[in-house]
Amino acid sequence: MKNLINYAIAYAKAGFSVLPMHDKQPLIKFADQPPLTTNEITKLWKQYPFASIALRTTNFFVVDIDEHDGGQDGFKSIQEFKNKHPDLLTHTLTQATAGGGQQRFYLKRDDTTIHQNIGWLPGVDIKAHKNNYVVVAPSERNGKKYEWLNHDPIVTAPKQLIQLINKNNNYADDDISFDKFSGLKTKTTLLFETISNGLGNNGSRNNNLTSLVGGLLFRNVEPEDAYNLACIANSNTNDPLPDKELNTTFSSVQKKEIRRRGG
Template sequence: MENLVNYAVQYAKNGFSVLPMVGKRPLIKFADQPPLTADEIRKLWQQHPTANIALRTTNFFVVDIDRNHGVGVDGFQSLKDFNHPDYFRKTLAQETAGGGKQMFYLKRKDLEVNQNIGWLPGVDIKAHVNNYVVVAPSHNHGRHYQWLNRYPIATAKRELVQAINATNADSYSGTEASEFTGNKTATTKLFEQIINGLGFTGGRNNALASFVGGLLYRNVDPEIAYQLAMVANHNTEESLEPSEFDKTFESMMKKELRRRGSGSQ
């Protein structure tokens, strides 16, 4: 198996904060630490010659589009339904080992972008300085990450950042009342979806995946999340069959366990 140390060093020389990985798991503690130097990278890859490469999302963020045919969740379709192609400038992009796509954007200096896991069904925004993405030519289960183009990383449009932030988690701390704005947060929408259901036939799987992911991301107990999802499905005009429902829930549960195991998202 190819040693990726030269690629890792080159990424570092280009200003990225590099991490050595086993699969998608970091081999070192890195939270709030300075970037590895070229010498440190070489030493780590001597110890772990088959390590993959990840880059911390420090000065850039990633629109991570997942295609999961097994549960009917398609991030590519979610972006089409979002219907704002004008928000997405041409920029560096890669195909992931799982057949998804990741678009890289520089963070704006005038507007902070918030991390938003589950921004759209099948679409995550990875933006926290202690988050990361695995990059080419890393591999996973025999499949490789590969760059789709050689575009420079573009600065994100203001409209894209505003759209990402508009559906982020609540800012209410529980210690003091916050000003009422009239805007609905992601948590508001989760509450409403319990009663309103999962929508129309074509988007039920995506809606269920987003609903379950939103609950688990907020540390709702999995058994309670399952029961709440059952209520939402029951309140859907044409509810999902039990086998399809369970398949989607189990897929989102596995994704959440991977997220918690990595400690990165």
């Protein structure tokens, strides 16, 4: 693959937060860090001349459409959504991914917070966390290219679209005001309780472990820390999972999270 340094600098000058990538793995630590400067990008691409490019979803989010294993057809899901809400998925900057999917880019709103929503629709993820990212054109993966399908400007998402995305979110906390005690439990509360109380009985241990690890990684807990917390939860279980089964489940969830972050 050719050196993409000029593209990386151009993205940075356009206001994006750029990351150098190998396959779908960032080559630097970046969580909660400021965007790379053009000088930093130049140094990194000298160090990694064949790095691909990802953009952090800081001031924009992505509707990530794909055909997943298990028969989830994101394109069908999006068409069904358009049939119900014809005015919400407005024309915007869109790219084709190396895996045959599509990603639609929308600017975040100032008046409404959007929550990341993995599995918003069957085969459709919403990538929106400030520490998430998507690989972008003209990067390549396994010999296939990411390509822009248009050069439209990125438009601001309609408020109603944000509201529908935030509804029925599997991982994000409920919209609760924390300026006073609400008495309600959030999804983060349930993660803490799972760590403390264990993974439940034999029939639910794997599902609870999957939810725990997925919730931790979604919240950008470092994988090593997430693994340690999973081990604590397992040790607090009356009939713990064998180490091999725990490791297999953790590895599967981690790989899935990496795929979803990479686009």
